[in-house]
Amino acid sequence: MLTIDNLHANVGDKEILKGISLTVNAGEVHAIMGPNGSGKSTLAQVIAGHPGYAVTSGSITYDGTDLLAQQPEERAQHGVFLAFQYPVEIPGVTNAYFLRSAYNEIRKSKGEEEVDPMDFLDLMEQKLKLVEMDEVMLHRSVNAGFSGGEKKRNEILQMAVLAPKLAILDETDSGLDIDALRIVAHGVNQLKRPDNATILVTHYQRLLNYIVPDFVHVLAGGRIVKSGGKELALELEAKGYDWITEGA
Amino acid sequence: MSTYADAFAAGPSHGWLPELRKSAFDRFTALGFPTTRNEDWHFTSVTKIAERTFKPVKPGTCAVSQKAVERMAHGEADWHRLVFVNGRFERGLSHFAELPADVTVATLNEMLKESPEFVAERLGKLASFDAHPFTALNTAFTQDGVVIHVPRGVVVDAPIQIVHICDDKAAGGAVHPRLLVVAEAQSQFTIVESYLAVGTPSYFTNAVAEIEVGSGARVDHYKVQQESTEAFHVGTVQVTQARDSVYHSFSFASGAALSRTNVYTRLIGEGAEAKLNGLYLVDGTQHADHQTFVEHIAPKCASRELYKGVLDGTSHGVFNGKVYVDPLAQKTDGKQTNHALLLSEGSRVDTKPQLEIFADDVKCTHGATVGKLDQVGLFYMKSRGINAEAARTLLIYAFAAEVLETIELDGLRTQLEAAVFEQFVRTTPE
Numbered sequence: 001m002l003t004i005d006n007l008h009a010n011v012g013d014k015e016i017l018k019g020i021s022l023t024v025n026a027g028e029v030h031a032i033m034g035p036n037g038s039g040k041s042t043l044a045q046v047i048a049g050h051p052g053y054a055v056t057s058g059s060i061t062y063d064g065t066d067l068l069a070q071q072p073e074e075r076a077q078h079g080v081f082l083a084f085q086y087p088v089e090i091p092g093v094t095n096a097y098f099l100r101s102a103y104n105e106i107r108k109s110k111g112e113e114e115v116d117p118m119d120f121l122d123l124m125e126q127k128l129k130l131v132e133m134d135e136v137m138l139h140r141s142v143n144a145g146f147s148g149g150e151k152k153r154n155e156i157l158q159m160a161v162l163a164p165k166l167a168i169l170d171e172t173d174s175g176l177d178i179d180a181l182r183i184v185a186h187g188v189n190q191l192k193r194p195d196n197a198t199i200l201v202t203h204y205q206r207l208l209n210y211i212v213p214d215f216v217h218v219l220a221g222g223r224i225v226k227s228g229g230k231e232l233a234l235e236l237e238a239k240g241y242d243w244i245t246e247g248a
Numbered sequence: 249m250s251t252y253a254d255a256f257a258a259g260p261s262h263g264w265l266p267e268l269r270k271s272a273f274d275r276f277t278a279l280g281f282p283t284t285r286n287e288d289w290h291f292t293s294v295t296k297i298a299e300r301t302f303k304p305v306k307p308g309t310c311a312v313s314q315k316a317v318e319r320m321a322h323g324e325a326d327w328h329r330l331v332f333v334n335g336r337f338e339r340g341l342s343h344f345a346e347l348p349a350d351v352t353v354a355t356l357n358e359m360l361k362e363s364p365e366f367v368a369e370r371l372g373k374l375a376s377f378d379a380h381p382f383t384a385l386n387t388a389f390t391q392d393g394v395v396i397h398v399p400r401g402v403v404v405d406a407p408i409q410i411v412h413i414c415d416d417k418a419a420g421g422a423v424h425p426r427l428l429v430v431a432e433a434q435s436q437f438t439i440v441e442s443y444l445a446v447g448t449p450s451y452f453t454n455a456v457a458e459i460e461v462g463s464g465a466r467v468d469h470y471k472v473q474q475e476s477t478e479a480f481h482v483g484t485v486q487v488t489q490a491r492d493s494v495y496h497s498f499s500f501a502s503g504a505a506l507s508r509t510n511v512y513t514r515l516i517g518e519g520a521e522a523k524l525n526g527l528y529l530v531d532g533t534q535h536a537d538h539q540t541f542v543e544h545i546a547p548k549c550a551s552r553e554l555y556k557g558v559l560d561g562t563s564h565g566v567f568n569g570k571v572y573v574d575p576l577a578q579k580t581d582g583k584q585t586n587h588a589l590l591l592s593e594g595s596r597v598d599t600k601p602q603l604e605i606f607a608d609d610v611k612c613t614h615g616a617t618v619g620k621l622d623q624v625g626l627f628y629m630k631s632r633g634i635n636a637e638a639a640r641t642l643l644i645y646a647f648a649a650e651v652l653e654t655i656e657l658d659g660l661r662t663q664l665e666a667a668v669f670e671q672f673v674r675t676t677p678e
Contacts, residue, residue: 048631051623076633088628092649093642101642102632109633141646158632 001026001197002047002067002166007058009046016042018222019058024166024197031200031208031233034219035241040201041085043219044170047199048082049075062166076102077109079165079196083155083172090142095154096121098142099161106162127160131187149180156187167191168199173207185210205237220245251301252276256388264368265360272377272387279381291566291598292508292537297480302422302452304389305334305414310341312413312446317341320444321411322472322663327440328353329409335391335423348402356393356426367395370428374458375486382482382508386424386456393426396439400462404437407470407657411442412453414476419449427457431465433490438468440660443483445476445503453504455483463490463517468498470660474667475503477534484510491517491546498655499526500664501536502671512541515549515577526555527651527664529671530563530595537566540584544577544610553584556651558644559595560672566598571612573605580607584614589647591621591672637673644672 002024009017016039024030034040046053047060049072060067067075090098096117104114115123121138128135131153143151152172159167169188173181188198188211200211208216208230216232217224218241226232226244236244256273281298282289310333317331330353331341337355347353352363359367377384394410412425429439443453453475461467467487475481481504487495497511513522528536542551557565567586588597601614621643629639648668655661 050627071636072627072630073633073635073639076631082631084628084631088622088625090625090628090643090646092646098629098632098642101634101638102629105635105638106633162632 001063003061005059005061007046007060008056009042010054010056011042011052015056016053016222017046020222020224022217022224024199026197027194028215029192029198029200029211029213031202031213031216032219033202033205033216033233033236035245036203038219038245039222040219041170044082044168044199044201047168048072048080073105076162077106081159081162081164081167083152083159083167083169085171085174087143087151087155089144091144093142094139095142096124096138099124099138099158102158103161124161127157130160130190131157132183133157148175149177152176152180152184153187156184160187160191163191165196166199167196168201170201171203172200173202173204181207182210205233208233218244251303255303263364268372269388272372272384275377276381276384276388279384281381288539288568291568291600292506292535294506294508296506297452297482302420304391305418305421305423305451307336308334308417310336310338311417312338312341312415314341316446317411317413320413321409321442322660323407323409323440324659326406327409328406329411330355330394331411331413332392332425333413334415334418334421335412335425337392345406348404350399351402351404352395352397353408354395356390356395356428359395366397367428370430370458370460371426374460374488375456375484380484382454383456383484386426386454389422390424390426390456393428396427396429396437398431398435398437400432401434402432403435407438407440409440409442411444412455413444413446414449414451414453414479415446416449418451420451422452422454425453425455427455429457429459429467431459431461431467433462434464435462436466438470438657440470440472440657442472443475443481443503445474445479448476448478450476450478452480453482455481457483457485459485459487459495461487461489461493461495464492465490466494466496468496468656470498470655470657471500471509472664473499473501473503473507473509475507477503477505477532479504481507483508485512487513487522489513489515489517489520489522492519493517494521496523497525499538501526501528501538502530502667504534504536506535508537508539510539510541512543513551514543514545515551516545518546518548520546520549522549522551523654524551524553525651525654527648528557528565529668530557530565531560531671532563533561534563535566536563537568539568539570541570542572542582544571544573544580544582547577548579549577550581551583553586554651554654555586556648557588557597558591558648558668558672559588559597560591562592562594564596564598567616568600568602569614570602571604573607573610573612575606577607578609580610580612582610582612586616587647588618589621589644590618591644641669641673645669
């Protein structure tokens, strides 16, 4: 589904990603771990198409297409979803309007008919249950005045509505209390299908107690320095990052 | 200036009126058009108005259809609506709703015939032209307008709408509409003024409104300025507010090559409240200037101002908010907020709050920001599949929403929301 080959990316003159290669297949859950500043979030943002990063070499192939040649909205329409580490507040636009616009844009791009507001609310009902959110949240401005946990749940709600093929969760666990973490993880697990894939970007092993990865990669200094199975995460939890990131 | 004198000689006469007109014209001649040396006009040059002579548009047959009025004018079927085309009242295009007994909504010319003493007692009494050349010019040249009188305790449910439309026949000319409003104690009603155009003629609208809000009365006043983008618009609203009165003003401006909107209110009775809100959307080489002046004369009055502007192209926006607090106006509560969103490198905004406070027990704040479209917000929307153009429009709408939400007329709010969406849709991507 996703093949990243020797990816290099800069912010300004500073190289953040220094040759990342990674393959993600349908049905898989990959965890990308690593210390702060290792480039984890940059990788997530580059996949989603953040304009602040310049890819200097390497390639990303997604579903047989050149992902880097696509605008962020095209990537989303083709099934790529990034749950933001810091979800953006948009005062003045209701959550319902925002979600319906996104949902309909994606439908339009597939040649499907748009859904009207009433039908959309029906659709939302079960999605809201999934993340234990009240309907009133739909009528509030996007993320405006939401607590940290509400923002993260709202990201998962969007993911549930847009049903991506490739979901990237950027530090979705950070700042969550245990209840919120459980709700978020439950939502992600429910959305897992054999034909989609998930990349979890996280600093801590904690999230991986709830969402069990098939593969764990450790990123340090802009490179993947170690890959393994889920037991690698436990080892990191016990020993910290220093033993593998030295010299990276 | 001499060319205006020719036009002035040809003006109509109604007893006491010629004297008022004459003194207004003399005052205009003495003042001349303001220059940017005048502090109140520092950021707005009216050279383009001054270098031409806009004589009042000559009477002619009306070519604007009822359909066109329905299409352009924001309003609903049950609104009382007076329509003026090129400055002249068009009875056939107007709609007269049933009004409560003793409520007067009439044209200025009708009132001059039927109740001249009512007009004589009030016209020009609030909107002084001593220091205001455009008000002097309006007083000298006004051909018609509207008089609204709502007696004590009367509530008028449906809004009273005044529509001014100019078309090609106004090209090169001026219209000087006048509005006189008397809201007696405890009365309540809503006025919607629309300034619209068919096509893109170049003309000059110079409007003056005088509004007296009696004690405990409430007047909601919406002004929608969607003049031709080749036109010039200067509009002045002068309000006085008695004890415990409420005046809400909403000013929407997206038309005219150059516009200046003045909203002035004097809070002369204890406990009065003024809410002055505005939204302007400009593009190309448009220039939109808003000046507010709140005079806190009596104690315990509150004023709230929220103005927002969205600017594209090489347009220029100006907001000048003046607040005066008299030594006697203790417990004044004043708040002024002004935000501008610049969509282009070439657009510009000048903001000038002016607070003159002579009382010591007051709360007066002001805040202003100038920003660009939030790139992170844009990326967030695009990352959800929303295309770049829609994301941009949605963010512009989101910026404007806070002030649009203050519109209490659902139909009008929906129409102006749509106007925001339409205004900045780009046909070609950048």
